[in-house]
Amino acid sequence: MTYKHVIPKGYTRILGKLAALSDKGIGISIFIGNHDMWMDGYFEEELNIPVYYEPQTYTIGNKRFYIGHGDGLGPGDHGYKMLKKVFRNPFCRWMFSAIHPAWGIALANYFSRKSRSATGQELEHFLGTENEWLAIYSKEILQKEHFDYFIYGHRHLPLDIPLPGDSRYINLGDWLNYFSYAVFDGNTVDLKFFTEEGAKAARLGQQIRHPGSRVK
Numbered sequence: 001m002t003y004k005h006v007i008p009k010g011y012t013r014i015l016g017k018l019a020a021l022s023d024k025g026i027g028i029s030i031f032i033g034n035h036d037m038w039m040d041g042y043f044e045e046e047l048n049i050p051v052y053y054e055p056q057t058y059t060i061g062n063k064r065f066y067i068g069h070g071d072g073l074g075p076g077d078h079g080y081k082m083l084k085k086v087f088r089n090p091f092c093r094w095m096f097s098a099i100h101p102a103w104g105i106a107l108a109n110y111f112s113r114k115s116r117s118a119t120g121q122e123l124e125h126f127l128g129t130e131n132e133w134l135a136i137y138s139k140e141i142l143q144k145e146h147f148d149y150f151i152y153g154h155r156h157l158p159l160d161i162p163l164p165g166d167s168r169y170i171n172l173g174d175w176l177n178y179f180s181y182a183v184f185d186g187n188t189v190d191l192k193f194f195t196e197e198g199a200k201a202a203r204l205g206q207q208i209r210h211p212g213s214r215v216k
Contacts, residue, residue: 070154074133
């Protein structure tokens with residue numbers, strides 16, 4: 001949110017938990033997406049947690065990672081990409097900050113719910129290994145530079161798709177339907193599930209999982 005002195009109601013406990021983990025020296029990074037693009041300094045200043053607006057690259061051990069939220073990447077979705085530029089515009093953010101928080105936060109929540117309702121079904125439908133736009137985007141990156149793993153969110157689906165050059169595209173899924181996450185053990189990334197119900201939901205949804213992935 002773009003307000004300097006207002007925190008939306010309902011998230012105090014999770015913010016406190018993030019602060020506690022950060023205070024213990026556990027590294028946390030936030031990659032903002034289409035529902036939280038107006039984060040403005042609070043996490044960095046209050047929680048010591050870096051916030052990234054664009055994908056970042058990392059080298060861990062002998063593996064190279066390309067990590068981002070995933071919104072606005074790849075082919076198509078030109079309407080949203082234009083809207084994203086408007087929302088990121090400093091003048092538009094300043095104009096919104098002039099609205100009283102009681103109205104501004106309610107308005108933001110309304111449009112967030114409306115967007116999720118309108119696009120959720122499309123986002124959560126697996127498009128096939130050749131049509132997933134984040135996989136297409138990753139392949140374009142691979143033509144210029146090699147990465148072992150491309151890791152995104154945004155699609156809300158647990159996906160593990162092989163790419164050229166022994167690279168892989170991992171989508172983390174979500175913590176609402178699949179309870180999925182990924183773990184890097186120093187050698188490989190495994191897509192895992194916190195509950196057996198989440199793993200069953202992924203299998204019923206015919207999501208793609210790498211043969212080495214394990215359910216835990």
